[in-house]
Amino acid sequence: DGGITQSPKYLFRKEGQNVTLSCEQNLNHDAMYWYRQDPGQGLRLIYYSQIVNDFQKGDIAEGYSVSREKKESFPLTVTSAQKNPTAFYLCASRVPGREGNQPQHFGDGTRLSIL
């Protein structure tokens, strides 16, 4: 089945530690995105990548880093510089919009909590 896989579903981190969230897709999509959702809030864009080896900061990139070495993978690292990392993290992908708009498809998310 084609889709987006985020792992793990639940993740715990000690203060001061970096942690990496995995996102893999087999949809052959060029564009991938990371969002953060907090209670009662919409999804806020952290980083996005339109193509391999290229990525752009979103609205709340501080304290996060990403890489895009392969088309199917877009891992997100939550660094110790992120002061409030507890949240639900969602990864998405889509076909870029050159041939008309396409919706983003989402993974099932990773819930990160600080111990």
Next chain:
Amino acid sequence: DQQVKQNSPSLSVQEGRISILNCDYTNSMFDYFLWYKKYPAEGPTFLISISSIKDKNEDGRFTVFLNKSAKHLSLHIVPSQPGDSAVYFCAASRSGYALNFGKGTSLLVTP
């Protein structure tokens, strides 16, 4: 600044009746609008979209209406079913790039 606003955090509707979820936006450059449905602890699922060149798009029980002059869109669900109970997010984008999401409306469909 929130460019996409869903001013109703929650909505309760009886089964079989119409559910109307509203969304306002401020950026006149947005040209693509979407609705997503989300269950707890899951990722959002794409529901329906509309391009700015249209004012209505229909897919089964779901219809999205776009009023560009008012910068307003709405999602109609007819008839509403208990399985429609979820959080609905409105989203908008410019030229197919990153989506801007509203804060969501929690819909409860009661039997």
